Amino acid sequence: MTAVQGASAPQARAERRLAERYGPVRDARRGRRTMWILALTVAVLAGAFGLWVAIDRLAPSVSTQEISFFVAPDQASVEVLFEITMPPGEQADCTIEALDANFGQVGLLDTRLGPFQDRMNQVRVSVATSAAPVTGIVRSCELVN
Structure with missing residues (x-):
C-alpha cells in the first residue's frame, strides 16, 4: 500500500477510493491556464475586430x-x-x-x-x-x- 506524502494512511485510503469511484482529482492550475488562454484568444479577436472597424471608418468614402x-x-x-x-x-x-x-x-x-x-x-x-x-x-x- 502506497501512501500519499504528507497524508495519513486513512486519508490516503479515502482519496484512493474517491479516485477509483470518481476519477483522479483535476489539477486546478490546468483550469486556470485554460481560462487564461481563452481570455487571451477573445482579447486578440476583439482587438482585431476593433482594428478592422477603425480602418474601415477611416477609409475615404462617398x-x-x-x-x-x-x-x-x-x-x-x-x-x-x-x-x-x-x-x-x-x-x-x-x-x-x-x-x-x-x-x-x-x-x-x-x-x-x-x-x-x-x-x-x-x-x-x-x-x-x-x-x-x-x-x-x-x-x-x-x-x-
Missing part, C-alpha cells in the same frame, strides 16, 4: 443626398440635383436613375464626377428617358481607385 429633381416639359429627361460628399481631389462613378409612376426604370446614366476642390458639392445631372419619368434618384456612387 455619400449622396438628393435635393430635388425636375422633369422636362416634353418628359424626355429628368434633371436630378443632389449633394455629393467625398474627399477633395477624388473622383466617383455614380449611377443616376429615372423612374416612372410604377417605379420602373425609364432612364439610366453612369457618370464620373469630380475631382472637386471642396468636400461637399452640389451636382446637377440630366438623364434621358424612354418614357414619362416621375422622379430621378441617385442609385449609387463609388470612389474611383
